[in-house]
Amino acid sequence: MSGFTRYNKILNLFSEQRSSWTVLEISDELKTPSSTIYRIVRELVSAEFLESTAGSYFRLGPSFIKFNRIINLSDPLVKAGQPFLKKIANENPIESVNVLARLYGNKVMCVADYKTPFFKNNTSYQKGKLMPLIYGATSRAIIMKIVGKSLEDLLKQETFYDDNDKNTFFKNLKNDNKKGYCKTEGQVDKGLIGFAVPINNKKLGIEASLSSIFNSIDFHPEHEPIIYANLTSYALLIERYINQIFDDIQNYHQISS
Amino acid sequence: MSGFTRYNKILNLFSEQRSSWTVLEISDELKTPSSTIYRIVRELVSAEFLESTAGSYFRLGPSFIKFNRIINLSDPLVKAGQPFLKKIANENPIESVNVLARLYGNKVMCVADYKTPFFKNNTSYQKGKLMPLIYGATSRAIIMKIVGKSLEDLLKQETFYDDNDKNTFFKNLKNDNKKGYCKTEGQVDKGLIGFAVPINNKKLGIEASLSSIFNSIDFHPEHEPIIYANLTSYALLIERYINQIFDDIQNYHQISS
DNA sequence: TCTAAAATTATCAAAATACAAGAAAATATG
DNA sequence: CATATTTTCTTGTATTTTGATAATTTTAGA
Structure with missing residues (x-):
């Protein structure tokens, strides 16, 4: 050691x-x-x-606690995404938890969240808690944008029930990719349904997702298009905002040197 | 190095x-x-x-972020105090920020806070931010319970304007100690007024404070007794709760060994 | 795509530091 | 106050770190 x-x-x-x-x-x-x-x-x-x-x-x-605060104030992903979580929540048709999550080693970690005041139950996605890589929309929306050897390496540690299970997993991933978002129900928490879209920035090495989680009991199929539109447009906004934040940092460094 | x-x-x-x-x-x-x-x-x-x-x-x-979460879930001070901050806020007669702070080296750090939804302005006391040791009620309520050599060592790094300034500081500290709480206005943030009481647990080495911060403009002298009663009773509650949490941990360790 | 510059990793002998084990000191406990 | 427990100190030896340089990889620009 x-x-x-x-x-x-x-x-x-x-x-x-x-x-x-x-x-x-x-x-x-x-x-x-x-x-x-x-x-x-x-x-x-x-x-x-x-x-x-x-x-x-x-x-x-x-x-x-000290360093965590500095991250909250400076991490481009947190900085760009945090301010929108409440807005997303307010535009959702039903009570929700809204989560910004990212890759952490070969797990997924929530880095920011906002829960509407009257949301019942709790999601397992909490700031700082490591979550499974292959279950739940929040996680899957992240890996659906990863391909080739990177994906292989990531999944190396994961165990599937059998080959059929594995194939289904990859088929779903491909389907989600085509749709542009991911929806799962009860994979991580019983009674909850989650929707997620990817957030990426290759230059900054950001592999993340934005998700809204609802109580299954509140959810009706007619909500889906609204939820999806909501997530997609905000993810785009956040991606753009990340770039802007990064440019600001660049400028700061150039000026001060 | x-x-x-x-x-x-x-x-x-x-x-x-x-x-x-x-x-x-x-x-x-x-x-x-x-x-x-x-x-x-x-x-x-x-x-x-x-x-x-x-x-x-x-x-x-x-x-x-990961370790910060573990602290939030397990630090006896945070665990004991966090749940009461909203209650304190609701019992205060005016909009407030309510802060749980502790010694961190020779600075003071907020470890948990709750702001009422319509509080104007922001206090400088934010989770994880290091604050001056000798200014502001939040800080002073902590050092007012420290005596002798510990206090000397703590203050070693602090500079006072002159001897008179220093004497006033010690006189105020003594006065506050007699009253049991601390009140300052505009020392850290202009336009804000703060009240704080100490939270201590010698066995656990906890040197902390509980404070309520208000906009000076909202504050009227008749509020003071209510604020004071509120803080004192909750500080006592938190101190008791800390002990209970500690006993639980002790039991846990005894059972699992 | 190619090329030059920049960023990062690898190498290795000298220097600095960590290690283990027991002794000593400090602290807690009854 | 005496005892038990926790923590620090001490020492020669083994291990790790260091930093100059070289080699490699990545990046950015033409």
Whole structure:
């Protein structure tokens, strides 16, 4: 274990399910002497990536809150998409959750969301939570624009029930691509139906999606064209806006150098 | 530059003002050979703490969003305080921003907030933003519970206009402590008035505050007792709730070991 | 498409640092 | 206050990092 790995392995132990660890627990888990872990943890504490709490436990430190804010204020995707989520919600015919998501390694992560005040149930897509790559419209709208070797690499870790299952998956992907959007029901959350369109920017390396999620019970087929038109037009708007934000950054760098 | 410092120094270059850097810029800034920076940046990218974007720029990566979420779901202070912020807002007599803040090094950082829908202006206290230690009720309510050498160390970095200024500061702190809450107007944001009470938990090492911020123009002296009663009672509730959350964590660890 | 420039990765010996294990110190606990 | 636990310190040795340079890949412009 060397380089950043030795810090990252420790940080990645801290999860939703288990958010506090003692040095000895970390030492056991990583099979590394406790004197070493004490030193590394001390370093992470002084950078506020970890902090000590009662009972000789440690938990994630406030640095993450700080950097998360900087991302919210500066990430072109978040910056471009966030302001539109509420508008999309208001133009949808029924109560909805609206999600901006992106690739994160070989998972999908929501980076911004807006839920209408009276939406019942909760979607599993929450800011910062890693979601499956191949289930749900939000995820599928992202991968439907990825092709060739990139797609192969991404899907390498995924397991399909059988060959038939796999073929169906690719057929659906192709169909969605032709339609330009993706619709799934109950794949991630029972009782919810999701619609999603891709958001891409090759220059900036952005592979993302914009989606609206509804309670199945509220949804009627006549809503579909409105939802689709809504998503498509806003995705285009966001893509354009991303370019503009990027140009602004470029100009900023040129002026200040 | 050794250990975690070498990573932290690079990450800390990324700020609200300047959110993307090239390797050469980093190399210049840190006066470190570019071959070294290339290696370190590559490590941070593969851990998704940084990500590359167009024009050979790098920016903060999605790992921070992920860890930020885990903190939101697990930090005892956030967990205990977040659910009450909206309630406090609703019980306040006028439109308000309500903030849960804590010590972060020798600054103060907001970790959770709730703004009523029609609040005009914005407070500078935003989730993740570092704020001055000695100005504003939010900050002062935190340091008013810190004494002795800890307080001295904290204030070491602060500069006062003159001795008189310093004495006034300490006198106010003492007064606030006697009253049990802190009130300041226009210290951080012109046109805003803030009230704050401390939230402490020695066992858990929590040094925080709960505050309500109003537009000066909306505020009338007869509101003050209500605001104060509101803050005090919720702070107590939050302190109790923190203890309960901590006991739950303790139990969880005992059961699973 | 080709070409030149820029960005990134690879190499490797010297220098710096992390490591492990136990001892010592500090801190928490009853 | 005594004991147990947690944390830091110490040391020679092994490992990792570093940085100058070279090699390769990517990008941008003609």
